[in-house]
Amino acid sequence: MERFICVACGTQYPDSEAAPDACPICLDPRQYVPASGQRWTTLAELRATSANEFREEGTLVGVGTAPGFAIGQRALLVPFGESNLMWDCITLIDDATADEVERRGGLAGIAISHPHYYSCMVEWAHRFDCPIHLHAADSEWVMRPDAAIRHWDGDVLELGHGLTLVRGGGHFPGGAMLHRAEGAGELLTGDIIQVIPDLSHVGFMWSYPNLVPLPEAEVQAIAAAVEPFEFDTIYGAWWARVIASGAKDVVRRSAERYGLALRGELPGVRSTRAART
Numbered sequence: 001m002e003r004f005i006c007v008a009c010g011t012q013y014p015d016s017e018a019a020p021d022a023c024p025i026c027l028d029p030r031q032y033v034p035a036s037g038q039r040w041t042t043l044a045e046l047r048a049t050s051a052n053e054f055r056e057e058g059t060l061v062g063v064g065t066a067p068g069f070a071i072g073q074r075a076l077l078v079p080f081g082e083s084n085l086m087w088d089c090i091t092l093i094d095d096a097t098a099d100e101v102e103r104r105g106g107l108a109g110i111a112i113s114h115p116h117y118y119s120c121m122v123e124w125a126h127r128f129d130c131p132i133h134l135h136a137a138d139s140e141w142v143m144r145p146d147a148a149i150r151h152w153d154g155d156v157l158e159l160g161h162g163l164t165l166v167r168g169g170g171h172f173p174g175g176a177m178l179h180r181a182e183g184a185g186e187l188l189t190g191d192i193i194q195v196i197p198d199l200s201h202v203g204f205m206w207s208y209p210n211l212v213p214l215p216e217a218e219v220q221a222i223a224a225a226v227e228p229f230e231f232d233t234i235y236g237a238w239w240a241r242v243i244a245s246g247a248k249d250v251v252r253r254s255a256e257r258y259g260l261a262l263r264g265e266l267p268g269v270r271s272t273r274a275a276r277t
């Protein structure tokens with residue numbers, strides 16, 4: 001028996017004799033099956049070829065795999081009393097990683113923004129004997145069901161220790177973000193609010209790899225969902241995608257820019273059209 005892992009998205013499947021026929025996460029038009037075809041690996045293979053690194057990210061600690069694997073996100077360890085909450089998740093877990101997380105206080109829980117980062121969440125939860133908080137609206141995308149998974153419903157879930165899950169929707173109906181009431185406030189957004197490379201704006205898409213946008217109303221709903229929360233910092237899904245200050249205004253400006261662009265009212269968009277006629 002093996003627990004196969006999709007190479008393209010990093011999702012682990014339950015015990016099976018043979019590799020699954022396909023990966024529903026990658027067949028969904030928000031992800032993709034590479035042109036070279038569906039490939040599978042296992043944790044044993046990944047442990048032999050890759051390792052995790054721990055790096056400071058803002059006031060938090062990130063955990064990411066090198067060389068980069070699948071979608072390439074890194075997880076974040078968020079202080080939770082004497083322990084940590086793991087925000088988003090990665091596929092690779094090995095003894096060295098677990099020992100280092102343990103040394104830093106272990107895990108009291110895992111919370112994940114959306115199905116692209118479900119990865120090896122059950123392996124992590126078993127190792128640390130902790131629950132996984134997922135939004136119920138995305139329950140159909142759980143490929144390896146497990147008793148550790150706790151589905152939450154509604155728009156907000158208080159986790160304690162100043163941490164609150166906020167449903168933004170958009171990229172996925174249950175798309176969630178984590179608010180941390182520490183200092184001026186921090187928002188961990190996964191792919192729900194996407195931090196772009198120059199850190200001056202954020203983006204919002206239904207599919208990032210396939211470049212399919214969201215309706216403007218969905219983007220306004222995401223911006224409205226975080227508006228009641230105080231935050232100055234946003235942590236995106238990848239290394240160094242951190243807007244250190246002024247992040248609340250960045251979200252407001254970016255949502256407004258998105259609407260202007262979709263309506264053809266962004267100055268640059270208008271001039272492109274005028275030049276053609």
Ligand SMILES: [Zn+2]
Binds near residue numbers: 023
């Ligand atoms: Zn996949």
Ligand SMILES: [Zn+2]
Binds near residue numbers: 171
């Ligand atoms: Zn995604």
